[in-house]
Amino acid sequence: MAEKSKVYFADFRAPSWRENLPQKLARLMMTAGFGDIDMDGKYVAIKMHFGEPGNLAYLRPNWARAVVDLVKSHGGKPFLTDCNTLYVGGRKNALDHIESAYINGFTPYSTGCHILIADGLKGNDEVEVPVEGGEYVKSAKIGRAVMDADVFISLTHFKGHEQAGMGGALKNIGMGCGSRAGKMEQHNSGKPFVKQKKCIGCRACARICAHGAPQFGADGKATIDTDKCVGCARCLAVCPKDAIQCLYDEAPAILNKKIAEYTKAVVDGRPCFHVSLVVDVSPNCDCHAENDVPIVPDVGMFASFDPVALDQACADAVLAQTPAPNSALFDEGCDCSSGDYFHAAHPDTDWAVCLEHAEKIGIGTRAYELIKI
Known part of the structure; x- marks a missing residue:
């Protein structure tokens, strides 16, 4: 039997003036072994989600500040990072x-460090990273700044997700660190399409494409020759009208396996540490420009060197809660009788597939020992 990974947990109680919640998070991280990482003079990427404007469920910048200050206290050079979205x-x-991050409070003054968007201005500054043991992805397209970092930290808002079922550390890392082309590879077969009503025939896509995939009809509008397209997503980045888009047609199970394989590309071969906060557990991703009420009460903060064990521990903690009576779990047609709230909210998904595949390809283990502080 595989050795269990250690996952450390602290609740959100702070009944005394002696310790506030950011301080409690720092204590949790240090108890979990964060101080054993050599960060002196090293670039430290802190991967998180800054929240789509209009969403209020994303993690507050105060949490990022706690991690940033801890990194600095160990001599590291931290930066907050994420990659650009595939959707408009x-x-x-x-x-x-960056403007959206600032609007949501993530300024250098509130967090103590700068933001670097890992895949650059248009989402195509990427590094091809081999995925050892990958069944669906042989070479992952990861934002360059993520791979340039010496140390990688994931700071995750744990929540539901409409396509993956659950948005935990693996989702934050695998999908989040993919460039726009990487995200497209995970969401579908890697081939974009053109919304004809939006296309103005400017041919910007043709100028950026090295393979002659954009074709033009008598009306001057573009279509994509999928036989020539290699899925680089550069046409998505340059289209001035957002006419070129992804189909999002990958089966949820394969999507989850690709997320696991992209995660492996990010974490392999360097020091990593993972934090998840089970707070404001919205049924959908923070990529939504809105958020529904939490499906369960706030649980607490979790930390581990193993992102697979971390996700399993967070999922178990959520499923052990009593569902919030005014939440999506009580919408018509939502069946919580199985006790799996994520599957109840999104019946076409199975979040466990991602964890099973991550364990299979050697990222970590689902077996864990929960250590409460």
Whole structure:
């Protein structure tokens, strides 16, 4: 039997003036072994989600500040990071992304460090990273700044997700660190399409494509020749009207396995540490420009060197809660009788597939020992 990974837990109680919640998070991280990482003079990437504008469930910047200060106290050079989104919204390029982060409170003054959007201005500054043992992904497209870092930390808002079922550490790392092309590879077969009503025939896609995939009809509008397309997503980045988009047609099980394989590309071969906060557990991703009420009460903070064990521990903690009576879990057609709230909220998904595959390819183990502080 595989050795259990250690997952450390602290609740959100702070009944005394002696310790506030950011201080409690720092104590949790140090108890979990964070101080054993050599960060002196090293670049430290802190991967988190800054929240789509309009969403209020994302982690407050105060949590990021606690991690940043801890990194600095150990001589590290921290930066907050995320990659641009594949979908059209407030975070599809680095300028909009940073502006959205600032609007949501993630300024250098509130967090103590700068933001670097890992895949650059248009989402195509990426590194091809081999995935050892990958069944679906042989080479992952990861944002360059993530791979340039010496130490990697994931700071995750644990929640539901409409496609993966659950948005935990693996989702935050695997999908979150993928460039726009990497996200497209995970969400579908890697081939974009053109919304004809939006296309203005400017041919920007043709100029950026090295393979001649964009084709133009008599009306001047583009289509994508999928036989020529290699899925680099550069056409998505340059289209001025957001006419070129991803199909999002990958089966949820394969999507979850690809997320696991992208996670392995990020964490292999360097020091990593993972924190998840089970707070404001919304049924959907923070990529939504809105958020529904939490599906369960707030639980606490978790930390581990093993992201697989961390996700399993967080999932178990959520499923042990009593569902919130005014939440999506009580919507018509939602069946919580199995006790799996994530599957109840999104019946077409199975979040466990991601963890099973992550364990299979050697990222970590689902077996854990929960240590409460």
